[in-house]
Amino acid sequence: MAIWVVSTIATFGSLFFSEIMKFEPCKLCWLQRIFMYPLPIIVGLAIIRKDYNQIWSFLTLASIGFVISVYHNYIMLFPPELGSCGRVSCTTDYFHLLGFITIPLMALIAFIIVIVLCIIGLKMDKKSTFIVGENQE
Template identity: 50%
Template sequence: MNESGFLSRIRKYSLYLAWIVSLIAVGGSLYFSEIAGYVPCKLCWLQRIFMYPLVIILGKACYSDDRRQIGYVLPLSMIGGAISLYHYMEQKIPGMAGLMPCTSGVPCNTDYINWLGFITIPFLALIAFSLITIILWIGKERAPQFADEAEATTGL
């Protein structure tokens, strides 16, 4: 399969792929907090605020094949990704913790998991937000062949 074939498949199934990534991220978030017993910090809650609606919005977009929802999802995923990046930097860069310290509850620089020395919960969230953003950016505009197929099936 050539590169354009790969990108056209990503474009065609972008809503579904992004929805699956958001489902996995929400499932992981709930696993870590409810089953593993890790209490989320303030920044974790902010990331949840931006990830959880994506499951509903992308699920509805998949059901109705409504690519217009991408315009609502991209800002949520980009802002959530920025929060995840900041949170990850706060965990891994010693001087970052003083910029916005978590003054109550769980400290934001706590590493509940540290797989391979760099994979933490904020890193996993950053990967999820980045994947959703990239997948939807690719799928933002339908390829001309898909637009023609949609017109043929809807009669528009």
């Protein structure tokens, strides 16, 4: 259940920034979305179906998104001299929370949380309330 909450918040957060705040996503943001957006759906379906074997799928999506996000945060900190990676530069800084939290950093944090929750879930019983929201008996 916790994985679903985090991925849903991350998905709606990115939609808020692009659709409400009108911040146009760069190519790396789109790539990260490709790996975050399916998570609320497939995690939600796993919860509904009580399918406890899908955690590897969640971990795979989050891990690929994590790698992209690490690179995105790296080029935000150390912009390449080559210029833009597309119509919107991947180093465009739309938003700063508390002076250092950027949109790419928020995405990175979301991927890290999902990965940590997946790893914890793999170490716990498959019918744990932590992962799928069902009580153990």
